Amino acid sequence: MAKNENESSEDHVEPEELDAECAAQVREELGDDAIVEMLRKMVLIRRFEEHAGRSYQRRKIRGFCHLYSGQEAVAVGSLKAAGDDDYIIGHYRDHGHALAAGMEPNVVMAELFGKAPGCAGGKGGSMHLYDVERNFMGGWGIVGGQIPLGAGLAFALNYRGDEAACLAYLGDGAIHQGVVHEALNMASLWELPLVTIVENNQYAMGTAVERVSSTTALEKKADSHQIYSEVVDGQDLFQVYDAVRRARKRAIEDDEPSWLHVQTYRYYGHSMTDPAPYRGKDEVNQQRDLRDPIVRLREWIIAEDIVTQDEIDAIDDEMEALVKESIEFADSSDFPDLSELTTNVYIDWPAEID
Amino acid sequence: MREIAFRQALNEALAEEMKRDEDVFLIGEEVAEYNGAYKVSKGLLDEFGARRVIDTPITEAGFAGIGIGAAMAGLRPVVEMMTFNFAILALDQIINHAAKARYMSDGQLSVPLVVRGAGGAGGSLAAQHSQSLEAQYAHAPGLKVMMPATPKDAKGMLKTAIRDPDPVIFIESEVLYGLNGEVPEEEYLIPVGKADKKREGDDCTVISWSRALHFAIQGADKVAEDDGVEVDLIDLRTVRPFDRDMVAESVKRTNRVVVVEEGWPFASVGASISEWVSRELFDWLDAPVERVHQRDVPMPYAFNLETASLPSADRIADAIRRACYIEV
Numbered sequence: 142m143a144k145n146e147n148e149s150s151e152d153h154v155e156p157e158e159l160d161a162e163c164a165a166q167v168r169e170e171l172g173d174d175a176i177v178e179m180l181r182k183m184v185l186i187r188r189f190e191e192h193a194g195r196s197y198q199r200r201k202i203r204g205f206c207h208l209y210s211g212q213e214a215v216a217v218g219s220l221k222a223a224g225d226d227d228y229i230i231g232h233y234r235d236h237g238h239a240l241a242a243g244m245e246p247n248v249v250m251a252e253l254f255g256k257a258p259g260c261a262g263g264k265g266g267s268m269h270l271y272d273v274e275r276n277f278m279g280g281w282g283i284v285g286g287q288i289p290l291g292a293g294l295a296f297a298l299n300y301r302g303d304e305a306a307c308l309a310y311l312g313d314g315a316i317h318q319g320v321v322h323e324a325l326n327m328a329s330l331w332e333l334p335l336v337t338i339v340e341n342n343q344y345a346m347g348t349a350v351e352r353v354s355s356t357t358a359l360e361k362k363a364d365s366h367q368i369y370s371e372v373v374d375g376q377d378l379f380q381v382y383d384a385v386r387r388a389r390k391r392a393i394e395d396d397e398p399s400w401l402h403v404q405t406y407r408y409y410g411h412s413m414t415d416p417a418p419y420r421g422k423d424e425v426n427q428q429r430d431l432r433d434p435i436v437r438l439r440e441w442i443i444a445e446d447i448v449t450q451d452e453i454d455a456i457d458d459e460m461e462a463l464v465k466e467s468i469e470f471a472d473s474s475d476f477p478d479l480s481e482l483t484t485n486v487y488i489d490w491p492a493e494i495d
Numbered sequence: 496m497r498e499i500a501f502r503q504a505l506n507e508a509l510a511e512e513m514k515r516d517e518d519v520f521l522i523g524e525e526v527a528e529y530n531g532a533y534k535v536s537k538g539l540l541d542e543f544g545a546r547r548v549i550d551t552p553i554t555e556a557g558f559a560g561i562g563i564g565a566a567m568a569g570l571r572p573v574v575e576m577m578t579f580n581f582a583i584l585a586l587d588q589i590i591n592h593a594a595k596a597r598y599m600s601d602g603q604l605s606v607p608l609v610v611r612g613a614g615g616a617g618g619s620l621a622a623q624h625s626q627s628l629e630a631q632y633a634h635a636p637g638l639k640v641m642m643p644a645t646p647k648d649a650k651g652m653l654k655t656a657i658r659d660p661d662p663v664i665f666i667e668s669e670v671l672y673g674l675n676g677e678v679p680e681e682e683y684l685i686p687v688g689k690a691d692k693k694r695e696g697d698d699c700t701v702i703s704w705s706r707a708l709h710f711a712i713q714g715a716d717k718v719a720e721d722d723g724v725e726v727d728l729i730d731l732r733t734v735r736p737f738d739r740d741m742v743a744e745s746v747k748r749t750n751r752v753v754v755v756e757e758g759w760p761f762a763s764v765g766a767s768i769s770e771w772v773s774r775e776l777f778d779w780l781d782a783p784v785e786r787v788h789q790r791d792v793p794m795p796y797a798f799n800l801e802t803a804s805l806p807s808a809d810r811i812a813d814a815i816r817r818a819c820y821i822e823v
């Protein structure tokens with residue numbers, strides 16, 4: 142397979158450049174190693190999702206499986222800005238966030254396979270990844286339901302006086318749910334350190350944003366709650382990082398929540414069973430060619446002489462190997478013991494009445 | 496007779512009722528341009544247009560309420576919930592509003608509404624997407640709850656539900672959408688509250704509905720073969736109001752009962768039916784009512800745990816044997 146084949150379609154076109162000023166500023170702040178590390182994570186996620194997709198076709202992974210390819214810069218950039226004590230919560234399209242938060246590919250893949258060493262013991266699966274030690278609070282499947290929880294996590298930080306924020310992710314389809322607006326109002330009213338990150342990948346299942354939203358300027362959706370908002374290019378790693386860094390600071394220092402309208406794109410169908418008849422191949426190819434977050438970052442990195450093309454190729458190989466290892470690990474691990482069926486319903490109560 | 500899939504039977508019911516009555520419309524997530532998440536509404540946008548087949552934002556409480564309000568104004572909305580797991584968000588609109596309107600207004604209001612969609616476990620969908628929630632609705636006076644198990648019933652029952660003057664909760668098992676079965680070409684209706692006998696026998700009554708009925712059929716086959724036990728198998732079809740006449744007639748003959756449901760055991764539809772049988776038919780029972788249901792835990796993702804959690808032919812056969820005092 143030719144290197145980078147999966148990042149762009151066949152015709153060679155010049156991708157959009159990253160915002161140079163923002164990139165320079167982040168480079169100054171974080172240094173080159175951190176930038177390469179973020180590239181590695183983005184490539185890891187891209188390779189992970191390719192293999193997850195193939196494993197789904199082999200029926201090793203079943204049920205609903207939502208791939209994150211195309212959106213990598215959002216999880217990686219935002220979580221680079223997160224502090225150690227920050228809470229992270231999101232929805233079912235969660236592989237990217239889990240990996241970006243530092244969870245091991247092995248335990249994430251094992252969870253997708255429903256195996257015992259998975260990060261939720263195989264009970265959660267693709268949609269429900271958790272690592273509470275890392276403050277990664279999941280992995281939730283009811284659209285919008287995670288946002289009140291995120292406000293609650295932020296409430297707890299506030300209550301305890303911790304210097305931290307909660308990063309709460311949601312999709313463009315979730316922003317209309319009543320509970321999201323109930324939570325935003327309280328977050329504003331009570332000055333909770335909540336950073337909401339709207340990953341607008343243009344579609345909620347088969348529904349394009351403009352078909353169901355009173356405005357496509359999604360940043361305005363928080364205006365009535367008097368919450369700070371801005372539009373962010375989600376395919377520009379540095380702009381995501383910078384916007385979240387500032388939002389986090391605002392949350393902690395000024396007691397102000399934020400609502401970030403992050404513009405991104407998903408390459409695959411909504412889930413593994415969606416052939417995506419609602420959009421053309423051209424649209425997807427154009428996104429891949431012009432806006433791919435990995436390609437844009439690579440071009441910038443090479444132009445800035447941070448690493449060579451050879452080193453970039455080596456990262457690809459390394460991440461591919463890491464993911465392959467995770468597939469082997471997941472495949473060779475055991476399913477949970479049947480006794481696990483009734484654990485963790487309650488802590489000290491017989492689980493069943495029969 | 497021709498055979499069609501469960502989802503197509505539902506599709507025909509919707510199309511026929513929309514043709515018959517201009518006031519019937521379909522509203523929900525992905526019902527129009529995407530032809531439905533499970534393709535139940537395939538072709539309806541083309542046939543009836545965007546005025547009557549309406550895509551919504553992901554706002555279950557909101558569009559359920561719009562359906563209820565429109566029904567109060569005399570329209571006949573069919574509200575599709577992509578799955579009943581998400582209909583939980585609309586429970587307030589349904590239980591606090593739709594179910595109460597007629598009673599609280601002393602009969603001035605009525606809500607001729609159908610809330611329909613996929614229910615039950617779909618296969619490896621994990622805890623938040625694999626729930627049998629009929630008890631939530633059956634619990635509330637003012638709601639009827641229908642749960643077909645065959646394509647023929649799906650069509651005839653949905654047509655009846657749409658014509659009903661009160662709110663009907665119509666739950667379609669996610670794994671039955673692809674099931675093929677005989678469906679008449681000519682028009683027919685299946686009444687609310689009428690069960691169907693799937694198998695005649697004098698040894699033990701088995702009561703079930705929706706997907707669990709198909710497990711029950713396998714369980715009945717097993718005990719017929721292994722133990723010579725002949726099951727009287729009842730498909731309730733409507734779980735509220737349920738067909739007491741058919742249940743009573745059967746139990747008075749067999750004197751033994753097994754209730755099989757897909758969902759959890761506590762405060763469930765199966766629990767209510769067992770309670771009614773134990774109380775009303777106490778004198779005819781030769782054994783305690785047996786029950787088979789999902790294990791009392793949220794649905795796990797792992798394939799082996801999910802299988803262990805669901806009712807199965809083996810568990811049902813064992814329950815029938817216990818009811819018949821055959822050693823298991």
Ligand SMILES: Cc1ncc(C[n+]2csc(CCOP(=O)(O)OP(=O)(O)O)c2C)c(N)n1
Nearest residue numbers: 234282283284312313314315344345346581
């Ligand atoms: C309350 C609720 N309604 C419906 C669904 C079914 N569903 C799952 S994902 C989805 C689309 C969500 O789109 P979006 O918020 O844009 O997130 P994306 O999948 O694009 O990341 C829908 C309708 C659900 N899981 N929960």
Ligand SMILES: [Mg+2]
Nearest residue numbers: 312313344345
């Ligand atoms: Mg989306």
